[in-house]
Amino acid sequence: MTDGLALLGQLPPQSQAAIRLLWQILPDARLVGGVVRDLLANRPITDVDMATPQPPEAVLHALQQAGVRAVPTGLEHGTVTAVIDAAPYEITTLRRDEETDGRHARVSWTADWQEDAQRRDFTINALSLDRAGGLHDYFGGQADLAAGHVRFVGDAVLRIQEDALRILRYFRFQARYGRGQPDGSALQAISSQVALLRGLSVERIWSELKRILAGPQVVETLHLMEQAGVLAEIMPGGASLARLERLVATGAPRDPLLLLVALAHQPRQVVQRLKVSRAESDFVQALLRCFTQEEKKLFAQGAGEALDDALRVLLSEEPRQVLLGRLWLAEGDDAPVMADGGASFRTVRACLEALETPEFPLAGRDVLAAGLPAGPQVGHMLGQVRQWWRAGGCRAGRVACLAQLAAVLHAQPH
Numbered sequence: 001m002t003d004g005l006a007l008l009g010q011l012p013p014q015s016q017a018a019i020r021l022l023w024q025i026l027p028d029a030r031l032v033g034g035v036v037r038d039l040l041a042n043r044p045i046t047d048v049d050m051a052t053p054q055p056p057e058a059v060l061h062a063l064q065q066a067g068v069r070a071v072p073t074g075l076e077h078g079t080v081t082a083v084i085d086a087a088p089y090e091i092t093t094l095r096r097d098e099e100t101d102g103r104h105a106r107v108s109w110t111a112d113w114q115e116d117a118q119r120r121d122f123t124i125n126a127l128s129l130d131r132a133g134g135l136h137d138y139f140g141g142q143a144d145l146a147a148g149h150v151r152f153v154g155d156a157v158l159r160i161q162e163d164a165l166r167i168l169r170y171f172r173f174q175a176r177y178g179r180g181q182p183d184g185s186a187l188q189a190i191s192s193q194v195a196l197l198r199g200l201s202v203e204r205i206w207s208e209l210k211r212i213l214a215g216p217q218v219v220e221t222l223h224l225m226e227q228a229g230v231l232a233e234i235m236p237g238g239a240s241l242a243r244l245e246r247l248v249a250t251g252a253p254r255d256p257l258l259l260l261v262a263l264a265h266q267p268r269q270v271v272q273r274l275k276v277s278r279a280e281s282d283f284v285q286a287l288l289r290c291f292t293q294e295e296k297k298l299f300a301q302g303a304g305e306a307l308d309d310a311l312r313v314l315l316s317e318e319p320r321q322v323l324l325g326r327l328w329l330a331e332g333d334d335a336p337v338m339a340d341g342g343a344s345f346r347t348v349r350a351c352l353e354a355l356e357t358p359e360f361p362l363a364g365r366d367v368l369a370a371g372l373p374a375g376p377q378v379g380h381m382l383g384q385v386r387q388w389w390r391a392g393g394c395r396a397g398r399v400a401c402l403a404q405l406a407a408v409l410h411a412q413p414h
């Protein structure tokens with residue numbers, strides 16, 4: 001028999017020690033769900049879930065007896081969270097669904113591992129790993145994972161009706177693990193249940209969509225979502241894949257927000273409706289600003305001092321990631337009108353990457369030290385010198401800026 005821990009080599013040492021301790025306290029517990037899938041797929045582990053045939057009160061008691069902090073995070077669902085070295089480990093009692101309305105399930109405990117596996121969404125998520133290293137695979141999940149098949153456990157329609165988020169989870173796993181011909185019956189089931197997506201919170205939709213957009217098989221997966229009528233449901237204002245495909249084909253970074261802008265017809269409307277975070281929304285708004293005709297003309301000229309100056313000025317205003325993202329979008333859209341079919345965009349990107357972010361070298365105290373009394377004119381004066389600094393391609397250093405400040409002050413009417 002292999003030691004269960006021997007398979008955990010890719011986990012950080014802290015998690016390995018925690019699981020070792022939990023297996024000492026609850027020897028019949030198993031690792032379940034995503035952690036087993038990702039261990040087998042050799043992928044980074046995000047969180048560790050365990051299941052046990054012990055009822056939650058017994059789990060709570062055993063952990064407390066062993067001196068482990070235990071929080072009853074969802075006793076009615078059988079979940080106790082052990083906190084070890086400030087990291088949470090969810091331990092859930094094996095469950096069977098008594099009834100569900102698609103959002104809330106009434107559950108009862110069971111000691112039957114297969115029954116618990118049967119209520120999970122996909123075969124690749126229904127695997128469990130015991131302390132002795134035994135892998136329990138009731139529905140062929142290991143073979144599906146190896147073959148890149150995402151299959152529902154049992155009846156796909158029922159699984160979706162239990163929780164409509166599973167429609168998006170299906171595509172998330174498809175984008176991450178899917179290979180070859182997708183399961184036709186799953187797609188048919190999804191098409192028939194697509195209206196259930198309307199009952200999901202926008203936060204849950206966005207969280208899944210972001211992960212779909214980050215998946216290696218994003219293009220193929222979005223095509224499936226389009227065919228199944230899912231994209232139309234979750235993208236207000238509509239979506240089309242051509243621009244995103246061009247972006248991916250040119251080798252753009254797989255940034256979910258960049259891909260979202262390329263995908264959505266109305267990206268502003270989408271980020272508003274999906275209630276994305278403030279930082280994400282700001283990033284999208286910034287990506288959507290277009291380069292001016294003058295900037296594009298400069299880009300078309302290729303590398304040189306004028307381009308470096310223009311890019312330095314842009315960098316003094318906006319984060320590098322935004323500018324790079326906007327360049328990728330512009331390349332996809334404008335390559336045909338550029339004389340060299342987009343080669344200059346590559347040059348512009350390379351120049352941008354090579355430049356340091358310019359920092360305006362003066363602050364308010366320099367204006368005060370130059371003799372101006374405190375007040376709104378300090379900011380005004382700084383602004384004037386900054387404008388001069390930008391007009392010169394943000395090249396001037398501190399000494400030159402101080403000289404310019406003195407000159408502007410001198411020229412002021414007294």
Ligand SMILES: Nc1ccn([C@@H]2O[C@H](COP(=O)(O)OP(=O)(O)OP(=O)(O)O)[C@@H](O)[C@H]2O)c(=O)n1
Pocket residue numbers: 032033034035046047049119120121122125126163165166169
């Ligand atoms: N709608 C859902 C959500 C979760 N699960 C089950 O609960 C496990 C844990 O779910 P979650 O932590 O949300 O996702 P993971 O599969 O663990 O994936 P990841 O950790 O990458 O988010 C899943 O593997 C699956 O067995 C399910 O059956 N149906």
